[in-house]
Amino acid sequence: HSQAEGNEGTTDFTFTVSRTGDTTDEVTVDWAISLSGEADSGDFPLSQTANGQVTIPANETSTDLTLQVQGDALVEGNETFTVTLSNPTVGTLGQATATGTIENDDVLPPPEVSIADHSQAEGNEGTTDFTFTVSRTGDTTDEVTVDWAISLSGEANSGDFPLSQTANGQVTIPAN
Structure with missing residues (x-):
């Protein structure tokens, strides 16, 4: 998932967590954010936890995991973070990671x-x-x-x- 962060406030980054196969039972998985490149904890609001759980309800094939990214007016390169899934309550993991790219939307003033x-x-x-x-x-x-x-x-x-x-x-x- 890739999008601009904005200059202030927070921007929602939404990842779709999906499953295949039997959907009879709900499934809960743990998720965790890991930072890479220029990304740091300041790219997320204090209210955004670095890990948690997400549940796909019974008879559903997907749910959204929404993370907040903190906007700023700093001129910087694109920043990346990874969301990793683990410990499903039912079944096994397929693709367990997704990359979020915080696109730089800030520019230096003209000379x-x-x-x-x-x-x-x-x-x-x-x-x-x-x-x-x-x-x-x-x-x-x-x-x-x-x-x-x-x-x-x-x-x-x-x-x-x-x-x-x-x-x-x-x-x-x-x-x-």
Whole structure:
């Protein structure tokens, strides 16, 4: 069973427990949750027990076992858990395990790029390099390329820049 967990509250994960053969008597089986991969106890609400029993009534071939998964807004990989059946009161076990996959439904915010102000003396002769820091926050999984341009304000004029200085360009921030 695979589904998204949601961002808050709980989401029901429903597993069908079924049987074949003689259905005259009810059958009760034990079940237990085991965690794997990135899943941990925080993926389940405190009210969700890690084990219990489920009963298929007489003359029925199946019943549902509903487990609750705790929603969150964490960006994480898909998480898995296993439900294992054991100790049937009648008959034997066929397929005794089922995997639950908690699908990640959270995403990093889009990248936000910013440039920091920079101030320094221009010097009396030659050129002086002004280095601006361009940074980003949010999703850093891909490189980001942004355009830049020089615009003059206040007392600044084109004479403040060498002829070889371009007035615009691009800067690329590599992926992390």
